[in-house]
Amino acid sequence: MSFDSLFSTSLCYGPGGPDAGWTFTLSIIFALAAVALLYVVGAIRLWQRSGRARPLRFRQALLFAAGWVALVGALVSPLHALGERLFTAHMIEHELLMAVAAPLVIASCPAAPMIWALPMRLRQALRAAGHIRMLGAIWIFMSRPLIATILHGVAIWVWHVPALFEAALQNGLWHYAQHASFFGTGLLFWWALLPHPRRRHACGSAVIHLF
Known part of the structure:
Protein backbone atom coordinates (compact mmCIF):
# COMPACT_ATOMS: atom_id res chain seq x y z
CA MET A 1 0.00 0.00 0.00
CA GLY A 130 11.10 21.58 27.62
CA HIS A 131 14.16 23.12 29.28
CA ILE A 132 15.99 23.70 26.00
CA ARG A 133 16.17 27.46 25.67
CA MET A 134 15.88 27.61 21.90
CA LEU A 135 12.74 25.48 21.86
CA GLY A 136 11.28 27.52 24.68
CA ALA A 137 11.99 30.77 22.85
CA ILE A 138 10.40 29.46 19.65
CA TRP A 139 7.29 28.37 21.56
CA ILE A 140 6.99 31.70 23.40
CA PHE A 141 7.24 33.55 20.09
CA MET A 142 4.73 31.35 18.22
CA SER A 143 2.21 31.33 21.06
CA ARG A 144 1.94 35.11 21.26
CA PRO A 145 -1.66 36.04 20.40
CA LEU A 146 -0.68 38.21 17.43
CA ILE A 147 1.70 35.63 15.95
CA ALA A 148 -0.79 32.78 16.51
CA THR A 149 -3.53 34.83 14.84
CA ILE A 150 -1.31 35.58 11.84
CA LEU A 151 -0.27 31.93 11.43
CA HIS A 152 -3.88 30.76 11.65
CA GLY A 153 -5.00 33.39 9.16
CA VAL A 154 -2.22 32.52 6.74
CA ALA A 155 -3.20 28.83 6.88
CA ILE A 156 -6.80 29.71 6.07
CA TRP A 157 -6.04 32.08 3.20
CA VAL A 158 -3.26 30.03 1.59
CA TRP A 159 -5.53 26.99 1.26
CA HIS A 160 -8.13 29.12 -0.48
CA VAL A 161 -5.77 29.94 -3.33
CA PRO A 162 -7.69 28.34 -6.24
CA ALA A 163 -4.92 25.89 -7.24
CA LEU A 164 -4.43 24.60 -3.69
CA PHE A 165 -8.17 24.53 -3.02
CA GLU A 166 -8.78 22.35 -6.07
CA ALA A 167 -5.81 20.12 -5.17
CA ALA A 168 -7.30 19.56 -1.70
CA LEU A 169 -10.62 18.52 -3.23
CA GLN A 170 -9.08 16.11 -5.73
CA ASN A 171 -6.23 14.52 -3.75
CA GLY A 172 -6.64 12.78 -0.40
CA LEU A 173 -3.13 13.61 0.82
CA TRP A 174 -3.56 17.32 0.10
CA HIS A 175 -7.04 17.26 1.61
CA TYR A 176 -5.80 15.95 4.95
CA ALA A 177 -2.78 18.24 4.86
CA GLN A 178 -5.29 21.08 4.60
CA HIS A 179 -7.23 19.75 7.58
CA ALA A 180 -4.04 19.27 9.60
CA SER A 181 -2.93 22.86 8.99
CA PHE A 182 -6.38 24.23 9.87
CA PHE A 183 -6.63 22.18 13.05
CA GLY A 184 -2.97 22.60 14.06
CA THR A 185 -2.93 26.38 13.70
CA GLY A 186 -6.40 26.44 15.27
CA LEU A 187 -5.01 24.71 18.37
CA LEU A 188 -2.21 27.29 18.54
CA PHE A 189 -4.67 30.16 18.04
CA TRP A 190 -7.03 29.04 20.79
CA TRP A 191 -4.18 28.20 23.17
CA ALA A 192 -2.96 31.77 22.78
CA LEU A 193 -6.41 33.29 23.35
CA LEU A 194 -8.10 31.12 25.98
CA PRO A 195 -7.31 31.84 29.66
CA HIS A 196 -4.81 29.60 31.41
CA PRO A 197 -3.77 29.34 35.04
CA ARG A 198 -0.38 30.92 35.82
CA ARG A 199 -0.69 33.28 32.86
CA ARG A 200 -2.02 36.81 32.60
CA HIS A 201 -4.94 37.04 30.23
CA ALA A 202 -6.16 40.14 28.43
CA CYS A 203 -9.78 39.61 27.42
CA GLY A 204 -9.88 42.79 25.33
CA SER A 205 -7.00 41.83 23.07
CA ALA A 206 -8.32 38.26 22.82
CA VAL A 207 -11.63 39.60 21.48
CA ILE A 208 -9.77 41.73 18.93
CA HIS A 209 -7.71 38.78 17.71
CA LEU A 210 -10.83 36.59 17.54
CA PHE A 211 -12.62 39.22 15.46
Whole structure:
Protein backbone atom coordinates (compact mmCIF):
# COMPACT_ATOMS: atom_id res chain seq x y z
CA MET A 1 0.00 0.00 0.00
CA SER A 2 1.47 3.38 -1.02
CA PHE A 3 1.75 6.35 1.34
CA ASP A 4 -0.82 8.33 -0.61
CA SER A 5 -3.28 5.43 -0.48
CA LEU A 6 -3.42 5.76 3.29
CA PHE A 7 -5.17 9.08 2.73
CA SER A 8 -7.05 8.43 -0.49
CA THR A 9 -8.30 4.89 0.12
CA SER A 10 -11.46 4.86 2.19
CA LEU A 11 -14.62 2.88 2.70
CA CYS A 12 -17.96 4.66 2.79
CA TYR A 13 -21.00 3.06 4.37
CA GLY A 14 -24.51 4.38 4.46
CA PRO A 15 -27.73 4.78 2.50
CA GLY A 16 -27.84 6.93 -0.57
CA GLY A 17 -24.67 5.75 -2.28
CA PRO A 18 -21.01 5.95 -1.37
CA ASP A 19 -20.95 9.73 -1.10
CA ALA A 20 -23.65 9.69 1.61
CA GLY A 21 -21.92 7.39 4.08
CA TRP A 22 -19.23 7.45 6.73
CA THR A 23 -15.63 7.74 5.49
CA PHE A 24 -13.22 5.28 7.08
CA THR A 25 -9.71 6.28 6.04
CA LEU A 26 -7.02 4.18 7.70
CA SER A 27 -4.68 7.02 8.65
CA ILE A 28 -7.46 9.19 10.12
CA ILE A 29 -9.11 6.35 12.05
CA PHE A 30 -5.75 5.30 13.47
CA ALA A 31 -4.86 8.87 14.48
CA LEU A 32 -8.23 9.49 16.15
CA ALA A 33 -8.10 6.15 17.99
CA ALA A 34 -4.48 6.71 19.10
CA VAL A 35 -5.23 10.18 20.47
CA ALA A 36 -8.32 8.91 22.32
CA LEU A 37 -6.42 5.96 23.79
CA LEU A 38 -3.52 8.16 24.85
CA TYR A 39 -5.85 10.60 26.57
CA VAL A 40 -7.90 7.94 28.34
CA VAL A 41 -4.82 6.14 29.71
CA GLY A 42 -3.29 9.38 30.94
CA ALA A 43 -6.57 10.69 32.34
CA ILE A 44 -7.05 7.51 34.38
CA ARG A 45 -3.55 7.83 35.82
CA LEU A 46 -4.12 11.48 36.69
CA TRP A 47 -7.55 10.70 38.16
CA GLN A 48 -5.96 8.28 40.61
CA ARG A 49 -3.60 11.05 41.80
CA SER A 50 -5.99 14.02 41.67
CA GLY A 51 -7.88 13.86 44.96
CA ARG A 52 -9.81 17.13 45.31
CA ALA A 53 -9.04 18.04 41.71
CA ARG A 54 -11.22 15.23 40.37
CA PRO A 55 -14.20 17.50 39.52
CA LEU A 56 -11.84 19.61 37.39
CA ARG A 57 -10.42 16.49 35.72
CA PHE A 58 -13.96 15.31 34.98
CA ARG A 59 -14.92 18.62 33.34
CA GLN A 60 -11.74 18.54 31.29
CA ALA A 61 -12.48 14.99 30.17
CA LEU A 62 -15.95 16.05 29.02
CA LEU A 63 -14.46 18.95 27.04
CA PHE A 64 -11.93 16.65 25.40
CA ALA A 65 -14.63 14.11 24.54
CA ALA A 66 -16.74 16.84 22.94
CA GLY A 67 -13.75 18.06 20.91
CA TRP A 68 -12.93 14.51 19.82
CA VAL A 69 -16.52 13.93 18.71
CA ALA A 70 -16.36 17.17 16.70
CA LEU A 71 -13.24 15.85 14.98
CA VAL A 72 -15.05 12.63 14.11
CA GLY A 73 -17.94 14.68 12.79
CA ALA A 74 -15.62 16.66 10.54
CA LEU A 75 -13.34 13.87 9.31
CA VAL A 76 -15.35 10.64 9.39
CA SER A 77 -19.07 11.42 9.36
CA PRO A 78 -21.12 11.81 6.14
CA LEU A 79 -20.32 15.52 6.33
CA HIS A 80 -16.81 14.76 5.09
CA ALA A 81 -18.03 12.91 1.98
CA LEU A 82 -20.67 15.56 1.37
CA GLY A 83 -18.02 18.25 1.60
CA GLU A 84 -16.36 16.87 -1.53
CA ARG A 85 -19.48 17.78 -3.50
CA LEU A 86 -21.04 20.76 -1.71
CA PHE A 87 -19.15 23.95 -0.88
CA THR A 88 -21.39 24.64 2.15
CA ALA A 89 -20.65 21.24 3.68
CA HIS A 90 -16.94 21.77 2.97
CA MET A 91 -16.97 25.07 4.89
CA ILE A 92 -18.94 23.54 7.79
CA GLU A 93 -16.31 20.82 7.98
CA HIS A 94 -13.58 23.45 8.27
CA GLU A 95 -15.49 25.39 10.94
CA LEU A 96 -15.93 22.21 12.99
CA LEU A 97 -12.16 21.74 12.93
CA MET A 98 -11.18 25.33 13.70
CA ALA A 99 -14.05 26.82 15.71
CA VAL A 100 -15.46 23.80 17.57
CA ALA A 101 -12.95 20.96 17.93
CA ALA A 102 -9.84 23.11 18.44
CA PRO A 103 -11.15 25.33 21.29
CA LEU A 104 -12.77 22.37 23.05
CA VAL A 105 -9.54 20.37 22.94
CA ILE A 106 -7.48 23.33 24.19
CA ALA A 107 -9.98 24.06 26.97
CA SER A 108 -9.63 20.44 28.13
CA CYS A 109 -5.88 20.97 28.84
CA PRO A 110 -4.95 17.63 27.20
CA ALA A 111 -1.17 17.92 27.55
CA ALA A 112 -0.97 16.61 31.12
CA PRO A 113 -3.06 13.44 30.55
CA MET A 114 -1.26 12.65 27.30
CA ILE A 115 2.16 13.07 28.91
CA TRP A 116 1.12 10.87 31.81
CA ALA A 117 0.11 8.16 29.34
CA LEU A 118 3.70 7.87 28.11
CA PRO A 119 6.41 5.64 29.61
CA MET A 120 8.53 7.21 32.34
CA ARG A 121 11.67 7.56 30.18
CA LEU A 122 9.75 9.32 27.44
CA ARG A 123 8.17 11.68 29.98
CA GLN A 124 11.60 12.51 31.30
CA ALA A 125 12.88 13.14 27.77
CA LEU A 126 10.00 15.52 27.09
CA ARG A 127 10.63 17.30 30.38
CA ALA A 128 14.29 17.73 29.42
CA ALA A 129 13.33 19.00 25.96
CA GLY A 130 11.10 21.58 27.62
CA HIS A 131 14.16 23.12 29.28
CA ILE A 132 15.99 23.70 26.00
CA ARG A 133 16.17 27.46 25.67
CA MET A 134 15.88 27.61 21.90
CA LEU A 135 12.74 25.48 21.86
CA GLY A 136 11.28 27.52 24.68
CA ALA A 137 11.99 30.77 22.85
CA ILE A 138 10.40 29.46 19.65
CA TRP A 139 7.29 28.37 21.56
CA ILE A 140 6.99 31.70 23.40
CA PHE A 141 7.24 33.55 20.09
CA MET A 142 4.73 31.35 18.22
CA SER A 143 2.21 31.33 21.06
CA ARG A 144 1.94 35.11 21.26
CA PRO A 145 -1.66 36.04 20.40
CA LEU A 146 -0.68 38.21 17.43
CA ILE A 147 1.70 35.63 15.95
CA ALA A 148 -0.79 32.78 16.51
CA THR A 149 -3.53 34.83 14.84
CA ILE A 150 -1.31 35.58 11.84
CA LEU A 151 -0.27 31.93 11.43
CA HIS A 152 -3.88 30.76 11.65
CA GLY A 153 -5.00 33.39 9.16
CA VAL A 154 -2.22 32.52 6.74
CA ALA A 155 -3.20 28.83 6.88
CA ILE A 156 -6.80 29.71 6.07
CA TRP A 157 -6.04 32.08 3.20
CA VAL A 158 -3.26 30.03 1.59
CA TRP A 159 -5.53 26.99 1.26
CA HIS A 160 -8.13 29.12 -0.48
CA VAL A 161 -5.77 29.94 -3.33
CA PRO A 162 -7.69 28.34 -6.24
CA ALA A 163 -4.92 25.89 -7.24
CA LEU A 164 -4.43 24.60 -3.69
CA PHE A 165 -8.17 24.53 -3.02
CA GLU A 166 -8.78 22.35 -6.07
CA ALA A 167 -5.81 20.12 -5.17
CA ALA A 168 -7.30 19.56 -1.70
CA LEU A 169 -10.62 18.52 -3.23
CA GLN A 170 -9.08 16.11 -5.73
CA ASN A 171 -6.23 14.52 -3.75
CA GLY A 172 -6.64 12.78 -0.40
CA LEU A 173 -3.13 13.61 0.82
CA TRP A 174 -3.56 17.32 0.10
CA HIS A 175 -7.04 17.26 1.61
CA TYR A 176 -5.80 15.95 4.95
CA ALA A 177 -2.78 18.24 4.86
CA GLN A 178 -5.29 21.08 4.60
CA HIS A 179 -7.23 19.75 7.58
CA ALA A 180 -4.04 19.27 9.60
CA SER A 181 -2.93 22.86 8.99
CA PHE A 182 -6.38 24.23 9.87
CA PHE A 183 -6.63 22.18 13.05
CA GLY A 184 -2.97 22.60 14.06
CA THR A 185 -2.93 26.38 13.70
CA GLY A 186 -6.40 26.44 15.27
CA LEU A 187 -5.01 24.71 18.37
CA LEU A 188 -2.21 27.29 18.54
CA PHE A 189 -4.67 30.16 18.04
CA TRP A 190 -7.03 29.04 20.79
CA TRP A 191 -4.18 28.20 23.17
CA ALA A 192 -2.96 31.77 22.78
CA LEU A 193 -6.41 33.29 23.35
CA LEU A 194 -8.10 31.12 25.98
CA PRO A 195 -7.31 31.84 29.66
CA HIS A 196 -4.81 29.60 31.41
CA PRO A 197 -3.77 29.34 35.04
CA ARG A 198 -0.38 30.92 35.82
CA ARG A 199 -0.69 33.28 32.86
CA ARG A 200 -2.02 36.81 32.60
CA HIS A 201 -4.94 37.04 30.23
CA ALA A 202 -6.16 40.14 28.43
CA CYS A 203 -9.78 39.61 27.42
CA GLY A 204 -9.88 42.79 25.33
CA SER A 205 -7.00 41.83 23.07
CA ALA A 206 -8.32 38.26 22.82
CA VAL A 207 -11.63 39.60 21.48
CA ILE A 208 -9.77 41.73 18.93
CA HIS A 209 -7.71 38.78 17.71
CA LEU A 210 -10.83 36.59 17.54
CA PHE A 211 -12.62 39.22 15.46
